[in-house]
Structures are given as C-alpha cells and as structure tokens.
Amino acid sequence: MSSGNCKSCNKSANLLCINCKEVYYCSRECQKSDWKNHKQQCKSYEIYKDEKIGRLLRATREIKAGSLIISEAPVIIGPKWTSDEDDEEDENFFKFSCVGCFEVISNLRHKCDVCMWPCCSPDCPGLTNAELHDIECQLLKMGKGPENRTNVKSIKKYFRTDILIALKILLLQRKNPKRFKAIMEMESNEKKRMMTLNYKEAEERIMFIEENFLKPLQKFEEKSGKEILQLKDKKTLHKIYGIVESNAMYISLKTGIEICGLYPTGVIMEHSCVPNIRYEFDMKNGFKISIKAGRDIKKGEHLATSYSNILWPTSVRQQHLKDNKYFICTCERCKDPTELGTNFSTLRCIGTDNNPCNGFQLPTNPTSEQENEFACNKCVIKVSNEHVNLITSKMNEEVDNILAMNPSPLIIEELIEKLNPFLHPNHYLLFNLKHTLIQLYGNHKDSSYATITTEALKKKLSMCNDLLKIVLSLDPCHIRIAFYTCIIYYEKGMCLNEMHKRNISGIEDAKTSLEEARRIIMNEQDSPEGRMVLQKVENALIKL
Numbered sequence: 001m002s003s004g005n006c007k008s009c010n011k012s013a014n015l016l017c018i019n020c021k022e023v024y025y026c027s028r029e030c031q032k033s034d035w036k037n038h039k040q041q042c043k044s045y046e047i048y049k050d051e052k053i054g055r056l057l058r059a060t061r062e063i064k065a066g067s068l069i070i071s072e073a074p075v076i077i078g079p080k081w082t083s084d085e086d087d088e089e090d091e092n093f094f095k096f097s098c099v100g101c102f103e104v105i106s107n108l109r110h111k112c113d114v115c116m117w118p119c120c121s122p123d124c125p126g127l128t129n130a131e132l133h134d135i136e137c138q139l140l141k142m143g144k145g146p147e148n149r150t151n152v153k154s155i156k157k158y159f160r161t162d163i164l165i166a167l168k169i170l171l172l173q174r175k176n177p178k179r180f181k182a183i184m185e186m187e188s189n190e191k192k193r194m195m196t197l198n199y200k201e202a203e204e205r206i207m208f209i210e211e212n213f214l215k216p217l218q219k220f221e222e223k224s225g226k227e228i229l230q231l232k233d234k235k236t237l238h239k240i241y242g243i244v245e246s247n248a249m250y251i252s253l254k255t256g257i258e259i260c261g262l263y264p265t266g267v268i269m270e271h272s273c274v275p276n277i278r279y280e281f282d283m284k285n286g287f288k289i290s291i292k293a294g295r296d297i298k299k300g301e302h303l304a305t306s307y308s309n310i311l312w313p314t315s316v317r318q319q320h321l322k323d324n325k326y327f328i329c330t331c332e333r334c335k336d337p338t339e340l341g342t343n344f345s346t347l348r349c350i351g352t353d354n355n356p357c358n359g360f361q362l363p364t365n366p367t368s369e370q371e372n373e374f375a376c377n378k379c380v381i382k383v384s385n386e387h388v389n390l391i392t393s394k395m396n397e398e399v400d401n402i403l404a405m406n407p408s409p410l411i412i413e414e415l416i417e418k419l420n421p422f423l424h425p426n427h428y429l430l431f432n433l434k435h436t437l438i439q440l441y442g443n444h445k446d447s448s449y450a451t452i453t454t455e456a457l458k459k460k461l462s463m464c465n466d467l468l469k470i471v472l473s474l475d476p477c478h479i480r481i482a483f484y485t486c487i488i489y490y491e492k493g494m495c496l497n498e499m500h501k502r503n504i505s506g507i508e509d510a511k512t513s514l515e516e517a518r519r520i521i522m523n524e525q526d527s528p529e530g531r532m533v534l535q536k537v538e539n540a541l542i543k544l
C-alpha cells in the first residue's frame with residue numbers, strides 16, 4: 001500500500017484522496033477537516049466555452065488514468081423518449097414499463113393507486129419516490145385513460161412511457177424550480193432540430209401530452225383559479241425534447257432495460273470518437289454517475305466521451321451524430337481516411353477489365369458528406385460516395401441477415417470469401433463476421449475443440465491477432481469496447497490452450513491472453529454481460 005504524509009496534520013498516512021489520487025490523509029476526520037482547502041486543488045477540470053462546441057470540460061491539471069473526476073446525482077431520470085423498434089413492430093406484444101421503477105412488466109395486474117398507470121407491484125418503491133414517479137403522478141391522474149380498457153392496442157396507445165421524461169421535466173418547474181432552471185439551460189439545439197425527423201416525432205408526442213394531460217390541467221386551473229404550471233406551451237415542450245435528445249445519457253438497468261438521465265456537469269462533456277473518459281452509474285445510490293479518466297489526461301485536454309458507437313465506420317457515426325446531436329464530428333479518427341490505421345471503411349479497388357488493380361479505395365474527405373468520394377491509393381479510379389453507400393448497405397443487409405440466423409462457421413466463411421474481393425480485410429463488415437467466427441471455431445457442433453483441425457486453430461489464432469490490432473487501435477485503453485476486446489483475448493487464450501495440448505504452443509501464451517481478458521473485463525462488472533464473461537474467463541484460467 002502506498003503512503004505519504006497527512007495533508008492535514010503531517011503524520012504518516014495511507015488514505016489516498018480517491019478523487020485526485022494526489023494527497024494522503026491519516027484519517028477520515030483529517031480528510032473532512034481539510035476538504036475546504038483541498039476542494040479547489042482536487043477538482044481537475046473547468047468549464048470552458050468554445051465557439052463551435054459550446055460549453056465543454058477542460059482538464060486543469062494532469063489526471064491519472066482511473067481517477068474519479070466527477071461524481072454527481074442526476075437532475076432527472078426516466079424511461080427513454082423513443083420506443084424500441086421491436087415493441088413498435090408487434091402491436092399485440094404485451095410489454096410495458098413499470099411507471100415506478102421502469103422495469104418491464106408483462107401484465108397489467110398492478111396499477112399505481114393514484115394515477116392508475118401500470119406498475120410492477122403496489123409496493124414498488126419508485127411509486128412514492130420523490131425523485132421518480134411522485135414527480136408526475138398527479139398529472140397522470142388527470143389523464144382520460146385508454147379509450148377501451150380491455151383492448152391491448154388501445155391500452156398500449158395510452159400508457160406511453162416515451163412521454164414520461166418530458167412530463168417529469170415539465171413538472172420540475174413546480175416540484176424543484178432550481179433543477180428545472182438547470183435543465184432549461186442545457187443545450188437544446190433548438191434551431192438545428194427544426195423540422196428534422198426527431199422534431200416530427202417529438203411533435204406527435206407533444207400533441208398526445210397536450211390532448212391527454214395538459215388540457216385537463218388547464219381546465220382544472222381555470223376552474224380553481226390556481227396556476228399549477230406556468231410554462232406548458234408547445235415551444236417549451238419542444239425545447240425539453242431537444243434538451244433530452246442532445247444531452248440524455250443511457251443507463252442500462254440490471255435486466256438490460258435502458259432508461260435515460262440528465263446530469264448537471266456530465267452533460268457538458270463533448271463528443272469524440274476517441275474518448276478519454278469512462279463512466280458508470282450507481283443504481284443503488286439514486287443513479288449517481290462516476291466519471292473517471294479512461295487514460296492519463298494532460299492539462300488542457302478536453303474531457304470527451306463518445307455519443308456514438310465506435311464500432312461503426314466513420315460515415316455511419318457521422319450520420320448518427322448529425323441526425324441526433326446536430327454536429328459534424330472532426331475528431332482525429334473522423335478526419336483520418338484510414339480510421340487510425342485500421343482501414344475500417346476501406347474498399348478494394350477492382351480496377352478495370354484491361355487494368356486490374358490491387359490498390360485500396362479510401363475516402364478523400366470523410367468529414368464532408370458533399371465533397372467526399374473514394375479514391376484508389378494506386379490508380380486513378382474514383383468512386384462516388386453514393387455508390388459506396390449503396391454497395392456497402394447491400395452487403396450490410398446480407399451480413400445482418402446471416403448473423404441473425406445463428407450461422408455455422410462454414411456459412412460465415414463462405415460469406416467472408418464472397419465479400420473479400422471487394423473489402424479491405426479490416427473492413428467493419430468483415431470485422432463483424434470474423435468476431436463471430438472466432439467465437440464459433442472450437443465451440444460449434446461442426447467445429448468443436450475435439451474435432452477442429454490444427455490448421456483451423458492456426459486460422460483462429462491469426463484472426464484473433466488481426467482483430468486485436470483493430471480494437472486496440474480504435475480503443476487502446478478499453479474505454480468503450482472492452483467487451484469486444486475481452487472476447488478476442490478470451491478466444492485467443494482458449495485457442496492457445498488447445499494448441500498447447502497439441503504441443504504446438506506454450507501454456508504461458510494461453511495464460512497471458514486469458515489474464516489480459518480478465519484485466520479488461522474487470523471494469524465492466526456492473527453489467528450482467530460483463531459479470532458473465534468475467535466468470536467464463538475465470539473458469540478458463542482455473543482449468544488451465
């Protein structure tokens with residue numbers, strides 16, 4: 001254990017400040033008594049305003065990897081404001097969220113005593129929690145209820161959880177005006193989202209809110225002569241949805257259900273496709289967020305998270321950020337046609353009939369939708385962006401269809417063979433196929449470790465090494481795709497273990513790979529998948 005001198009009384013001490021990891025205390029009392037002095041030194045960031053990005057967080061000193069930078073409670077928590085596609089598809093599928101704790105309920109046995117909205121149990125603690133259902137319960141009570149209380153379609157049409165987050169925020173103006181003000185000061189991208197698809201979808205939700213809850217509220221206000229909510233117009237509701245779309249963070253509950261929350265300082269973090277921040281939520285402690293340095297951060301660096309999926313290629317990430325967060329990302333990965341040397345979007349150049357080419361086609365201007373095209377690094381051939389989008393989306397569809405069918409290793413091998421002449425070996429579509437394939441080699445009925453050939457083992461090992469190069473370039477500190485990287489190390493370890501049994505590799509190599517898998521997944525123990533994979537890796541290490 002490391003030690004130093006207590007910052008308060010100078011005695012020898014080994015209690016390190018968990019936040020900055022810079023100073024020691026001999027006891028909690030000494031730490032508490034010094035907090036007023038230490039507070040400013042401990043804080044490692046400042047809020048800075050940039051012309052293009054708006055507010056952002058900037059490191060005021062060097063921050064070591066793993067240090068806690070921010071720990072704060074949400075200003076609001078609620079169900080997501082968009083419905084999952086699966087739920088929309090099947091209109092008779094009976095799936096609701098509990099209005100108290102947001103967990104899925106598959107029947108309507110229980111209802112909140114006050115507003116009659118579905119809940120998981122009359123004892124659900126969320127129902128009476130001042131931070132959760134209590135905020136909107138009285139307004140929901142004013143609602144008309146479903147048109148037909150025995151018809152699933154009608155019930156589903158009424159109990160819409162996608163409206164709850166906006167209602168909660170609207171009601172904060174009465175329940176907690178300070179929080180309401182803090183939320184209304186967040187970025188809403190008001191002008192940029194005008195008439196976008198998000199705007200149109202929000203418009204429909206707003207009309208539902210007005211018809212079912214705000215009209216009855218207005219009637220009540222007129223009758224009683226009391227104003228309950230000062231702001232309840234369409235413009236305010238659109239601003240609220242704009243704020244939620246631009247700032248809300250997704251939180252996965254233990255059961256895998258995703259909800260969302262707004263955090264006072266957390267929302268200021270900017271986006272980068274090469275993030276330096278990781279965060280986790282404490283479900284048992286009011287969904288408090290802990291924001292930590294994902295790697296060593298230098299003084300002056302911006303604190304950045306990724307609003308997108310870093311396993312998507314640049315064109316897809318760009319479109320997603322443009323459609324949902326209303327900006328064009330110009331981070332080092334987006335500007336680099338090779339995507340940090342991975343060639344994640346690179347195609348093969350097929351040349352012409354007379355002049356076949358073995359070069360590669362790369363985007364010329366990846367951050368510009370209008371000016372971008374693909375150009376060969378060996379010949380003069382260029383391909384338009386639209387053409388590339390068209391052929392990759394067709395291939396994407398085929399890959400998705402095959403992967404959805406629980407394919408055998410052979411079927412995936414055949415598809416890789418088919419796409420190989422058109423794509424760089426590291427292209428994201430081949431990455432997806434190979435990431436599935438390494439998990440099937442040795443573990444599928446057609447390719448178990450008992451029957452797999454040594455040649456196939458060598459192929460699996462080489463594929464694992466290729467995939468590792470990609471994930472370690474995209475996410476060297478395991479900030480966002482730890483799960484994917486851990487799986488590759490695990491499969492590599494299992495493959496090396498089998499090779500050891502066949503006397504073609506040392507056991508140490510297998511152990512090193514499995515230990516790396518364990519180290520990486522340790523940070524992901526909060527998620528059910530993370531815990532499951534950790535268990536799998538530990539079992540494999542025991543059996544070595």
Ligand SMILES: C[S@@+](CC[C@H](N)C(=O)[O-])C[C@H]1O[C@@H](n2cnc3c(N)ncnc32)[C@H](O)[C@@H]1O
Pocket residue numbers: 052053054055056186187189246247267268269270271272325326327328329330
């Ligand atoms: C969660 S907010 C971040 C805080 C915001 N900058 C503010 O002033 O409140 C997200 C919005 O910030 C802006 N933003 C975040 N990252 C950006 C980036 N890398 N480039 C340009 N704008 C960015 C976009 O307007 C985006 O919709």
